[in-house]
Amino acid sequence: MKLSIERLTPNLAKTYVDYVDGLSFEHEPRWSSCFCRWYHTECSIEEWQKRTAAENRQEALEEIARGNMRGYLAFDQDKCIGWCNANNAQQFVRLRSHLEPFIEGRKIGCVICFIIHPEYRGRGVARQLLARAIEDFKNDGYDGVLALPVEMEGDRQKMYRGTLSMYREQGFQLIEEHDSVRVMFLEFVEGGLPHENIPG
Numbered sequence: 212m213k214l215s216i217e218r219l220t221p222n223l224a225k226t227y228v229d230y231v232d233g234l235s236f237e238h239e240p241r242w243s244s245c246f247c248r249w250y251h252t253e254c255s256i257e258e259w260q261k262r263t264a265a266e267n268r269q270e271a272l273e274e275i276a277r278g279n280m281r282g283y284l285a286f287d288q289d290k291c292i293g294w295c296n297a298n299n300a301q302q303f304v305r306l307r308s309h310l311e312p313f314i315e316g317r318k319i320g321c322v323i324c325f326i327i328h329p330e331y332r333g334r335g336v337a338r339q340l341l342a343r344a345i346e347d348f349k350n351d352g353y354d355g356v357l358a359l360p361v362e363m364e365g366d367r368q369k370m371y372r373g374t375l376s377m378y379r380e381q382g383f384q385l386i387e388e389h390d391s392v393r394v395m396f397l398e399f400v401e402g403g404l405p406h407e408n409i410p411g
Contacts, residue, residue: 218282234328250305292328297340317400338377358396382397
């Protein structure tokens with residue numbers, strides 16, 4: 212494998228949606244229509260369930276073009292093999308009320324989702340995507356990065372938010388636990404974070 216990581220740009224928007232479009236999501240078919248838009252929306256669950264894959268795909272293209280949807284793509288030479296949704300925490304509007312107590316006016320990044328091609332899982336792709344996201348958050352003047360991994364015993368397919376071990380390897384600290392959700396933070400600038408509840 213000849214791995215490279217690229218920041219998502221408008222020029223790579225179609226590469227991104229085509230990559231997601233080409234995956235089967237056999238373990239969770241409903242994810243096939245998401246295109247990582249769930250956390251970027253505020254609509255009700257009922258409204259979300261009525262949205263089609265085509266609608267979410269088009270919205271993703273538009274939001275990437277506007278610079279609102281950001282993240283990283285992993286490539287094995289010219290083949291796209293992975294995606295990481297990493298952005299300013301304020302962009303994840305569905306989580307905004309839960310994340311705000313941890314932000315309080317600071318510039319905080321958030322890593323929320325990984326989609327790795329089945330043939331490349333377990334080969335460190337997510338870890339390298341995470342490392343690149345952290346590097347860029349730091350270089351872009353962020354104060355720190357939040358992550359919300361979910362620990363689901365015996366269900367690794369659904370651990371799409373990443374694992375505790377990969378975050379700990381990068382220096383993230385576990386600051387809260389809520390059922391299966393773990394709140395982890397990597398601080399670049401001293402100042403600390405208040406501890407408030409983030410529901411799952």
